[in-house]
Amino acid sequence: MEQINLTPVRDTLSADVLVIGGGPAGMCAAIAAAREGVSVLLVEQGGCLGGSATRGLVGPFMTCYDRKGETMIIRGLFEEIVDRMVARGCALHPSAVRAGTGFTSWIVVGHDHVTPFEPEGLKRLMDDMMEEAGVKVLFHTDFLQPVMEGETLTGAVVSSKRGIEIVRGRVLIDCTGDGDVAARAGVPFEMGNEALGLIQPATMFFHICGVDAAALEADIQANLHNFYRKDGVNYRSLHWRVSEARAQGDWPLQRVSIGLFRMPQPDEWCVNTSRIMGVDSTDNESLTAAEVEGRRQAEIIMQFLNKYVPGCQNARLKSTATYVGIRESRHIRGDYRLTAQDLISAQVPEDSILLAANSVDVHGRFGPTSNEYTPIEGDYYGIPYRCLLPIGVENLLLAGRCVSADSTAAGAIRVMPPCMGMGQAAGTAAALAIRQGVTPRQLDAQFLRRRLLENKAYL
Ligand SMILES: Cc1cc2nc3c(=O)[nH]c(=O)nc-3n(C[C@H](O)[C@H](O)[C@H](O)COP(=O)(O)OP(=O)(O)OC[C@H]3O[C@@H](n4cnc5c(N)ncnc54)[C@H](O)[C@@H]3O)c2cc1C
Numbered sequence: 378m379e380q381i382n383l384t385p386v387r388d389t390l391s392a393d394v395l396v397i398g399g400g401p402a403g404m405c406a407a408i409a410a411a412r413e414g415v416s417v418l419l420v421e422q423g424g425c426l427g428g429s430a431t432r433g434l435v436g437p438f439m440t441c442y443d444r445k446g447e448t449m450i451i452r453g454l455f456e457e458i459v460d461r462m463v464a465r466g467c468a469l470h471p472s473a474v475r476a477g478t479g480f481t482s483w484i485v486v487g488h489d490h491v492t493p494f495e496p497e498g499l500k501r502l503m504d505d506m507m508e509e510a511g512v513k514v515l516f517h518t519d520f521l522q523p524v525m526e527g528e529t530l531t532g533a534v535v536s537s538k539r540g541i542e543i544v545r546g547r548v549l550i551d552c553t554g555d556g557d558v559a560a561r562a563g564v565p566f567e568m569g570n571e572a573l574g575l576i577q578p579a580t581m582f583f584h585i586c587g588v589d590a591a592a593l594e595a596d597i598q599a600n601l602h603n604f605y606r607k608d609g610v611n612y613r614s615l616h617w618r619v620s621e622a623r624a625q626g627d628w629p630l631q632r633v634s635i636g637l638f639r640m641p642q643p644d645e646w647c648v649n650t651s652r653i654m655g656v657d658s659t660d661n662e663s664l665t666a667a668e669v670e671g672r673r674q675a676e677i678i679m680q681f682l683n684k685y686v687p688g689c690q691n692a693r694l695k696s697t698a699t700y701v702g703i704r705e706s707r708h709i710r711g712d713y714r715l716t717a718q719d720l721i722s723a724q725v726p727e728d729s730i731l732l733a734a735n736s737v738d739v740h741g742r743f744g745p746t747s748n749e750y751t752p753i754e755g756d757y758y759g760i761p762y763r764c765l766l767p768i769g770v771e772n773l774l775l776a777g778r779c780v781s782a783d784s785t786a787a788g789a790i791r792v793m794p795p796c797m798g799m800g801q802a803a804g805t806a807a808a809l810a811i812r813q814g815v816t817p818r819q820l821d822a823q824f825l826r827r828r829l830l831e832n833k834a835y836l
Pocket of ligand 1: 397398399400401402403420421422423426427428429430435436437438439440518519520521552553554555557579580649701702703704776777778779791792793794796
């Protein structure tokens with residue numbers, strides 16, 4: 378009889394930098410570190426890179442421009458990935474993608490210059506870029522717990538079909554989205570918005586094909602006067618069709634509109650509409666229920682599209698996401714906690730490793746139809762290096778959705794371009810720290826910024 382061996386089966390894999398999680402943040406962290414000449418091992422529980430961008434079917438990449446839509450400000454590795462996807466025909470360059478079109482679900486404010494892309498193209502590009510950079514990738518491997526010597530991380534216990542094993546790293550980067558590494562290393566965190574006792578809802582993304590884009594666009598244009606705008610933002614495309622369906626008893630969901638985002642191929646669209654309240658992504662029972670509910674809602678929305686939406690009569694469900702989309706879970710506490718006010722008042726701290734202008738846009742916290750949107754007052758804000766440094770633990774960096782920010786600020790910087798920029802910064806910082814023989818916390822942030830600038834970041 379085969380038995381599970383709970384003692385590690387091997388302790389032979391090691392690298393200078395150990396990246397846990399290969400989503401938008403992790404893939405950029407791994408490439409950036411490897412390009413600095415250190416060895417990198419990336420551990421990912423799925424079978425491809427990209428996380429929410431590939432297995433999660435989330436798209437488009439939200440804006441990488443300043444608030445006025447004039448200058449591309451998230452550059453560096455993000456821009457290289459976009460350029461290479463455009464060259465392969467699997468993304469549209471954001472410079473050519475404007476707000477108020479099908480690519481933004483006809484939303485205007487905060488949505489200029491998004492990047493529509495094909496998840497399959499991103500998967501392939503990431504395989505190639507990991508190979509080029511010399512990153513060793515371990516798919517189908519789950520992070521279980523950190524290996525620590527006092528307050529210093531030295532590796533991770535991971536699990537796969539091989540069994541449990543230890544992988545070693547001199548610096549670890551937590552790119553799990555949920556902050557699994559930091560939380561299990563004892564770093565304090567906030568789950569959602571603890572003061573309000575609320576968390577943003579989850580969404581099951583799905584892609585559809587066979588859409589007659591011209592007929593759909595004609596219906597939108599004929600009803601543009603019907604769009605409901607709040608603070609200049611349209612959250613209710615197709616709400617006239619939802620109202621019709623509701624009147625016919627065909628709309629049991631609480632949503633009042635549809636988020637329908639055109640992809641590079643005109644007949645393929647990405648649907649961001651289901652809402653699942655109160656999901657805890659660190660709890661497998663909660664996640665399981667959310668997946669089932671998400672697919673149930675996707676089926677209802679698909680039937681609605683076929684019956685009520687011009688241009689979608691012959692559309693087909695291409696795929697639901699491999700896993701439900703999680704907007705919010707743990708916000709790990711770092712040396713600095715970014716606040717929504719920092720973003721709105723367009724603060725650019727001296728140790729900023731990234732500039733971004735994504736709006737403070739909190740979805741559905743108070744119910745499936747709620748939206749809290751606050752425009753920023755300047756052209757962009759900075760994300761400080763200190764937000765990537767978890768308190769109380771050495772040799773660990775954070776990047777992506779789990780970085781140190783309050784729940785409302787996280788509602789802005791959690792989108793994929795900033796997550797990719799934070800990944801590049803964390804990977805670069807890890808490698809520079811190793812090369813200098815210091816901890817990431819001891820690394821001079823100005824030195825890091827200079828290196829990021831040399832690597833085409835915009836600071
Ligand atoms: C409903 C919804 C709509 C969104 N809309 C947009 C949008 O339109 N545009 C946009 O730019 N952004 C959007 N986002 C935000 C964006 O998709 C995520 O916030 C972003 O992908 C986070 O990147 P990340 O790398 O931090 O995490 P993730 O994308 O979640 O990647 C984390 C990776 O870590 C892996 N992992 C997790 N735990 C472990 C573990 N224990 N062991 C090993 N591997 C692990 C996962 O498999 C995954 O590959 C949306 C998100 C949601 C949920």
